[in-house]
Amino acid sequence: METRPNAVLRFWFQDCRPHQWFRENADFDAVVLDRFGKLTCSALNGELSHWEKHPTSALALVLMMDQFTRQIWRHEPKAFTGDPYALRLTRQAIAEGWLDEEPERVRRQFWLMPMLHSEELGVILDAISFMERWSDPATVAVADRNKTLIQRYGRYPQRNAALGRASTKEELKFLKDWHSRGKHKRSQSHACDQCSSHGPIHYRIKIAGQPNWQFACPSCWNKLQHQPGYQYGGTRKENRRERKRR
Template sequence: MELFTKFKVWFGRLCYALPATPLAEEKPIMSTMTEKNLQDELIEFMFLRDPTGTLDAMRCLGLWFGKSNDTDIEIKTRFGSHVALALSGGYESWKTTPRGCLALMILVDQFPRNIYRHTVNSFSGDKMARSIVDAPHEWLKVLQPEECVFVPCLIMTHQENLEDQERGVRFYHQLEPSLPAELHIFRTIFEEHLRIIKLCGSFPHRDHYYGRETSDVGRMLMENPKVRFDLPLIAENGTMKFGHDPKKLWFATQRAFDALERIEAFATETEKRGYAEPASWLSEKEVAECHETFRAFDKDGNGSFDLEELSTVLSSTGRVYSKEQIQKAMDRIADVENAACITFEQFSALLRVDMNLTLEARVLQRFRNFDVDGSGEISLEELRNCIQSLDDLVTGAEIEEMLKLCDGDGNGEVSFEEFSAMLPKHHSEVTV
């Protein structure tokens, strides 16, 4: 069966099977006592303690900044409906107590960053969270010091407002002597957020979500892993920095090329291909992994990508496609004429189509995408140009780590053999 026909069959099944988003879930009906239990559950989830009740600060930092798909899935599964209800104002009464404020902050400020990661909806609760700070409570007298890091400090540091940033830093300076040493990293986080707002007036890493032009200073800051707080926290050799595991970045890159190969087949009308019948519907983990790939295409994080966004990603292959070819590919993926965009669901279905390429053919084709000058080695500049064409949120420092991971002989470049060693050994390992 032709590639796009098989794709249509899978897409129809996928649309039926994909789980509803949190905003579409049934809202829970809860008693006051049950709401109190929910508040306790939220706070216990975020503030991990040992059997004596002492905060396990390092585990907490891993939970708060690790940006794990498994954590995101657990939060969506356990609390997704409550996040939706909180964002619609359903838990407004929680503001009457400090612990209620803390629990509400977790639902509207923290959890959207997990559930809606890599989309503009990540910040959908920030304005509501800001209203929590104005509640007439003496936080330090009622909440634990580490809880005051969340209310009011984290709320204020998420605001693109200089006055709020300064207020949050002042509060933290009062708070820090009561915190365990491991949490003193928040001084850097809060002070750097303040500095960024002073320099830019907004957070550069949010610009692409809001369609804003990034300033020269903002672009410079985006290249500094020490202030890229939107990236996972990495602790090594007694120091902490923000960035992705280079091995995971390589695998994410391979998944992006998986999608590009299929899109190119649609654009060039490559004829019949084999197709692997899916054994089961997408699991939550597969959906999360697919979102990681999708974000390279969905540049503005609005839940879909258009012709311009797709053109940008296709440029990373080093081949030139006309607008007509790209539109043709989008039409066949969406199964409509003049498709304006490709949704996440359509993209997910696309990744299930088996291109039936041999491993050797895939490796050689992808290596050539990077090795632009045909030298037989991928230089740092070639790697940077290709990766940042795919995903401009990847920093130069992260790309340097990707090259180091591959560069077995330490010559500063990646050979075909070194590149091959980084690829998953089986096609199924990189298809979602």
């Protein structure tokens, strides 16, 4: 079991590939449980409050409360029990100026993720403002979609089953369409390891500080090809896969 803040950050930002952050995968969930399950429980129980005093360890707490909980207790009510704690830490980081001082965009993104997960419209609106300042357009677009859901339903219907909430007829229709779109998207195209967007073309790349090869969509590739240590390793095309099937 890992016990240090740097182990949490190293695992999430160096060992993991970006697509693992947001896709449901039982094997990945098992890895998070094995390596960080006990530590995440300790954080939920308030036993790591001393981590709140420094931005590095506080970000590790945010990852455990806002991300690891969702992997360890996926489809269970406990998956969301760390949200209030994570949101409090995010607000603390903003007030302390930690996001202004954080040079890495991806870390700023996860600092703000607890706001994105909130079911309060005011928090989502604040999240959009902060993400426009500190994150990237793809994450801002996700925040906009979340805002639309909260405005329409007052909550995220995707959580209803896990939380034991009864879905309205309108929510059931949304969930049916949502699941259908997700299955179609996964069957039709690959996803970018940077922003998780799907599309027919991705470039295999590597940049400094990134130990593994990753696939980037054209939009992300345009930005990453200018990064230090950039290497190009080929192009993945969806129509090529279709031709092989035929």
